[in-house]
Amino acid sequence: MLPRDPSRDELAFLLEGGGSDQDLFAAARDDLHRDIGDVVYMRGLIEISNRCGKNCLYCGLRRDRQGLDRYSMAPEEVFSVLAGGYRLGLRSFLLQSGEMQGIDHLEGVAAVLRWCREELPGTRMVLSLGELPEDGYDMLRASGGERYLLRIEFSSPSLYRRFHPDDALHSHDRRVEALQYLGRSGWQTGTGVLIGIPGQTCGDLADDLLFMRDMDIDMVGMGPYVESPGTPMAGIAGPAPDPETRTVLTLRMTALVRLMTEGVNIAATTALQTLSPDGLERGLMAGANVVMPNLTPAVYRGRYDLYSGKSEVNDSPERIIGELGRRFRSIGRELILEDPGDPPHYRERMMEMERNHG
Numbered sequence: 001m002l003p004r005d006p007s008r009d010e011l012a013f014l015l016e017g018g019g020s021d022q023d024l025f026a027a028a029r030d031d032l033h034r035d036i037g038d039v040v041y042m043r044g045l046i047e048i049s050n051r052c053g054k055n056c057l058y059c060g061l062r063r064d065r066q067g068l069d070r071y072s073m074a075p076e077e078v079f080s081v082l083a084g085g086y087r088l089g090l091r092s093f094l095l096q097s098g099e100m101q102g103i104d105h106l107e108g109v110a111a112v113l114r115w116c117r118e119e120l121p122g123t124r125m126v127l128s129l130g131e132l133p134e135d136g137y138d139m140l141r142a143s144g145g146e147r148y149l150l151r152i153e154f155s156s157p158s159l160y161r162r163f164h165p166d167d168a169l170h171s172h173d174r175r176v177e178a179l180q181y182l183g184r185s186g187w188q189t190g191t192g193v194l195i196g197i198p199g200q201t202c203g204d205l206a207d208d209l210l211f212m213r214d215m216d217i218d219m220v221g222m223g224p225y226v227e228s229p230g231t232p233m234a235g236i237a238g239p240a241p242d243p244e245t246r247t248v249l250t251l252r253m254t255a256l257v258r259l260m261t262e263g264v265n266i267a268a269t270t271a272l273q274t275l276s277p278d279g280l281e282r283g284l285m286a287g288a289n290v291v292m293p294n295l296t297p298a299v300y301r302g303r304y305d306l307y308s309g310k311s312e313v314n315d316s317p318e319r320i321i322g323e324l325g326r327r328f329r330s331i332g333r334e335l336i337l338e339d340p341g342d343p344p345h346y347r348e349r350m351m352e353m354e355r356n357h358g
């Protein structure tokens with residue numbers, strides 16, 4: 001149903017709802033079944049710090065936000081969460097924080113990675129810490145980091161400028177270069193975009209799809225825009241599309257990425273679940289194959305306040321995993337434990353790199 005090499009106009013047409021969503025999602029599931037299987041992999045999410053040096057206009061963690069109780073977890077606290085998740089069968093964890101260039105932060109993360117390599121064999125650590133200097137990525141990789149998620153947010157430089165302050169910290173070019181560096185230095189590389197922000201068109205989202213395909217990424221973590229009260233967004237943009245419109249746009253983006261790539265891991269994100277109570281199932285039925293239960297200790301969880309109404313389940317990790325397994329079985333999907341769930345695309349890409357350099 002999707003042309004082999006879709007044009008921007010063809011993608012925009014489908015994103016606008018010009019085709020059948022049922023057919024689109026079924027085609028995406030067929031591709032997933034062929035390339036990876038009817039499985040769901042888990043990444044245990046640990047929000048290790050809510051500090052950030054940047055000031056993205058839409059984000060509740062932005063540097064200038066007043067009144068947010070900032071925290072950074074000590075490595076020992078992170079070890080304990082990791083060990084608990086490992087005992088339950090998790091073999092991949094995502095360490096996430098705002099963007100900080102300070103060496104203390106990176107050394108703390110490196111200590112966690114080294115501990116994990118020694119104590120939790122067979123685990124793949126995913127990092128989402130924003131842009132770093134190249135030697136920062138190298139140091140984290142040498143310490144045991146294997147996957148890095150750096151969302152481009154907007155492939156359009158003009159939209160990127162609109163929603164990020166015009167200061168020395170924000171550069172669309174530099175962000176693209178960082179993604180390219182991650183890809184060629186051997187990281188499993190992920191990116192993603194923000195979907196349904198006011199003023200964004202289906203043409204912009206079509207460009208995002210083409211960008212993700214052309215960057216040859218291994219993982220996708222994208223989600224709908226969710227408002228964060230108290231950020232400057234209210235002053236610069238009109239209202240966002242209603243939550244269901246943003247949800248459906250995200251599902252169409254998920255299906256289209258699945259159809260335009262081969263063997264990549266695609267997450268059904270917390271933001272999708274925030275806008276729609278069955279957002280995880282809907283994301284999986286549109287071609288996603290990864291979920292990221294939040295393992296951040298309760299004492300910190302509410303303070304990682306990215307946007308309003310963030311979906312949280314205040315239950316033990318054991319019960320959360322059991323419940324997710326039941327929910328996914330009901331839609332014909334098997335939750336996989338004790339397997340880090342490498343994307344086949346990464347193996348292919350590394351073999352290709354070796355051939356080109358060999």
Ligand code: SF4
Pocket residue numbers: 052053054055056059060061062063097098099130
């Ligand atoms: S989106 Fe990321 S970099 Fe921007 S303010 Fe929020 S946490 Fe910081």
